[in-house]
Amino acid sequence: MTTATGTAPSGPRAAGIHWDLSPLVPDAATARTRLDAALERSKAFESRYRGTVAGIDGPGLAAALAELAEIDNELSRVASYAHLRESVDVTSQENKDLAAAVDRALVQAGNALRFFDLEWLALDEDVARPLYDAPEVARDRHYLVAMRRFAPHTLSEPEERMLSERSPAAVSAWQTLFGQITSTLEVPFDAGEGEGVEPHTIDRLLAHVRNPDRDLRKHALEALYDGLEPQVDTLAHCYDTLVGDRLAMDGLRGYEGPMDPTHLRNELPGSVVEGMMDAVEKHYAIAHRWFRVKAGILGLDRLELHDQYAPIGEGRAVLYPEATGLIDASFGRFSPRIAEIAGGFFREHRIDAEPRTGKRGGAFCAPVSQDASPYVLMNFTDRMDDVMTLAHELGHGMHFALASAEQTALSAGTGLALAEVPSTFAELLAFDHLMEIETDPATRRSLISERVEGSFATVFRQTVLSRYEQRAYALRAEGGTLTAGRLSDIWFEENEKYYGDALALPERYRMGWSYIPHFISTRFYTYAYVFAHLSTLALYAEYRRRGSAFTDDYIAFLSAGGSKPPAELLGALGVDLDDPDVWEPGFAEMERMVEVAEAG
Numbered sequence: 001m002t003t004a005t006g007t008a009p010s011g012p013r014a015a016g017i018h019w020d021l022s023p024l025v026p027d028a029a030t031a032r033t034r035l036d037a038a039l040e041r042s043k044a045f046e047s048r049y050r051g052t053v054a055g056i057d058g059p060g061l062a063a064a065l066a067e068l069a070e071i072d073n074e075l076s077r078v079a080s081y082a083h084l085r086e087s088v089d090v091t092s093q094e095n096k097d098l099a100a101a102v103d104r105a106l107v108q109a110g111n112a113l114r115f116f117d118l119e120w121l122a123l124d125e126d127v128a129r130p131l132y133d134a135p136e137v138a139r140d141r142h143y144l145v146a147m148r149r150f151a152p153h154t155l156s157e158p159e160e161r162m163l164s165e166r167s168p169a170a171v172s173a174w175q176t177l178f179g180q181i182t183s184t185l186e187v188p189f190d191a192g193e194g195e196g197v198e199p200h201t202i203d204r205l206l207a208h209v210r211n212p213d214r215d216l217r218k219h220a221l222e223a224l225y226d227g228l229e230p231q232v233d234t235l236a237h238c239y240d241t242l243v244g245d246r247l248a249m250d251g252l253r254g255y256e257g258p259m260d261p262t263h264l265r266n267e268l269p270g271s272v273v274e275g276m277m278d279a280v281e282k283h284y285a286i287a288h289r290w291f292r293v294k295a296g297i298l299g300l301d302r303l304e305l306h307d308q309y310a311p312i313g314e315g316r317a318v319l320y321p322e323a324t325g326l327i328d329a330s331f332g333r334f335s336p337r338i339a340e341i342a343g344g345f346f347r348e349h350r351i352d353a354e355p356r357t358g359k360r361g362g363a364f365c366a367p368v369s370q371d372a373s374p375y376v377l378m379n380f381t382d383r384m385d386d387v388m389t390l391a392h393e394l395g396h397g398m399h400f401a402l403a404s405a406e407q408t409a410l411s412a413g414t415g416l417a418l419a420e421v422p423s424t425f426a427e428l429l430a431f432d433h434l435m436e437i438e439t440d441p442a443t444r445r446s447l448i449s450e451r452v453e454g455s456f457a458t459v460f461r462q463t464v465l466s467r468y469e470q471r472a473y474a475l476r477a478e479g480g481t482l483t484a485g486r487l488s489d490i491w492f493e494e495n496e497k498y499y500g501d502a503l504a505l506p507e508r509y510r511m512g513w514s515y516i517p518h519f520i521s522t523r524f525y526t527y528a529y530v531f532a533h534l535s536t537l538a539l540y541a542e543y544r545r546r547g548s549a550f551t552d553d554y555i556a557f558l559s560a561g562g563s564k565p566p567a568e569l570l571g572a573l574g575v576d577l578d579d580p581d582v583w584e585p586g587f588a589e590m591e592r593m594v595e596v597a598e599a600g
């Protein structure tokens, strides 16, 4: 197997591995000029097309979409350039100014272009149908059809305007209050790192749940509850108000259930989602089995909540050049073409891997634009985890690259239900390869436990979260106020269903709902993670079954981007969402991983 060519030898922590943004835009001054030009073009589009959509024909619609795609490309490219620059040097004033200019321009362009969507939505179905069926717009057919799915729930323009004008006070204010409380909350805590008692934020306390020291894990969670306790009534009130508002809006917009807007956005039928969550709940026993295995490994009779993410074994160090070689080998045995696309990130300096002052944390893959290549940011710290992160982000990268090559700018992107499929699939490819070649027992143990626990945190825990939300909305719809006490009861009951008697929940975990941001920002957001993860496991089972015959279909799936709904894209790969047993291969994969872990 060839190594990932083009990677300069790097020292520890990927020293010197910085990206080169110059192929996107040469410099900040050029970015501003191009931004202004794109904004002018958006305004020109508005003066040319406003008021004309009702009388447009197929070729006219195709011309308008082509112009929109070009504007989208240019704005995305310049905006990505600015945000990528800022993400590796958040302190630079030039970067901040450019990012702010971009944000302003995007709002202005959005205002100029919004009429087009609204006029398209306002068309009667018998006018719209011949238009979206016109051969000239075949490549954007799904985009055009899918946009109209919100039409029956869209109000008149003055009504929509009124709602959006009042949104800062009715919605954002409560979200901001929640954010302020949870992000500024600090609890005095001694993490035993020699610094004595120090103020700890929620995130900092939660990071200790992966500490090898059991007492420290326990005390960190207790400190978290100490910090949350005085705030839970206010946090519950934020949630109660938001849920009340969402239910009222649902009534005005003619939605039948509180999950309908989310299902519509994800393009998934409610029955499929409900069937999936039922199936997940039927398989909680897989988690119970793992919790017992893990208790045995840790020498405990039974796990307590603070043991859930206790590390098992420590992975060995991996330097960046080895990591890129592992990625190349993992992807290469799946498909040389996929490895070639991943190799492009290394060769063309489209990865920024070295952690340094002023660079943002975490990792992401930026699609950039349909006419440019994607970029990856990560913070490589020589851990085996970082190899998985690299695989994950490159998984997104190959999706963006392949979809951009085949689709228009308007049809390349996918919704939330499928966005995490290629990234999770890429992690599974890397995991399988590592399990075949890795000989260090502690590294193997940590790889396996992280994979198992990662799957549980996504599939099981996110289902618990969605069930909790369903009950909260139902209670509020019946007229019940969502008090901290009621939310705590629902939260604890749903969690007990998951953990069963395999893991002991402390009484104070009743407050566990209170700091979770998804409930506040976007309702029922979390089931899309479950869907994506289970879909990926099902696809991986197909790959195991069909071997290399699966590869071309998978590449076609990536290349299709968002040009079809999720059910159609997955169906072409043998994952039939109408089959009630569709998720069984996914659970079998999870079971298999627990067996591997059990065998050590």
Ligand SMILES: [Zn+2]
Residues within 6 Å of the ligand: 392, 396, 420, 423
């Ligand atoms: Zn991702």
